[in-house]
Amino acid sequence: MPNSPIQRALENDFVVVTGTGAARRLLTVELHSEDKEKPVGQVCQLGASWGSSIYISFLLELRSSYFVIMIVFDASTLILIAKADLLDLFLTSINVPVAIPREVEKECCSSKKALDAIIIQKALDESRIEVFTLRNRRLVAKLRTDFSLGRGEAEAIALGLDENAQIVGIDDKNGIDACKVLGIAFTTAVGTLIRSREKGLLEKPDAIAKLALLAKYGRYKHSIIEDARLKLEAKP
The missing domain is CATH 3.40.50.1010 (5'-nuclease)
Known part of the structure; x- marks a missing residue:
């Protein structure tokens, strides 16, 4: 849903998903860096509510003072x-x-x-x-x-x-x-297979063979495998 609360939140600086329920718990957790010299400045608040369904309220500060490519x-x-x-x-x-x-x-x-x-x-x-x-x-x-x-x-x-x-x-x-x-x-x-094919790392026959292995070992819906097959075959 393009205009859902989750989608709107993801487009902003913060992720905020709210819900209601019978009980609510709130926990503030500091995210620590392995390297103590790197300032993180990132705190997330996690909350969950329980009723007939599970609702989640999560506030995550996406901006931080450093970014790790990993x-x-x-x-x-x-x-x-x-x-x-x-x-x-x-x-x-x-x-x-x-x-x-x-x-x-x-x-x-x-x-x-x-x-x-x-x-x-x-x-x-x-x-x-x-x-x-x-x-x-x-x-x-x-x-x-x-x-x-x-x-x-x-x-x-x-x-x-x-x-x-x-x-x-x-x-x-x-x-x-x-x-x-x-x-x-x-x-x-x-997704990794498709990207490898898009980058020219795999020829079509090899990519299709690897997709067959993923279909065999993974719990993928038939529609996901077929969509992937079309993408793999589309690249010249």
Whole structure:
């Protein structure tokens, strides 16, 4: 809805989504930088109301005194692009840091014999992906409660907020909804594939083959896969 309260809020300097319900909780959480020398000046207020539905009131100051160009991944997207043999291509084609929180590392690499886990672990061993330990545990807990997120998804979004990341890669539905509400730029494994094709990094047959792998391993609607197929085939 182009004129919804959420859309109007996202077009301004602040994200404000309000709701009403039987009970309301409000928590103020300071977002800390890993580098104490960097002033953050960013505070978010998280509130949630419970009734027959969950309503969320979130105020996030988008302006801060520094901006970090970083891409943060959730396990869902990282595992999918590894399964589709896209990870090495992606890491080679970008010139910005890629980061994951500690919980995402555990989720991705717990199965030592899985090929995707081996691929991701190799990228970690080569320092192509950096692992962060979240210190703002209250923010992680609040995100989990307000958006019904798993620990990995909540840590990825919290890391994106904490580090002012450029974009978050996430395929979890609740995680995507959280990014939309919070005004966080995000992409998915399919989006990463499409962008790789648009940049000329993949020929059409290879891109279509990788899309088939994403369709096999991901929980994508048929319409999403078909739309992606059209975009991949549209580029000469």
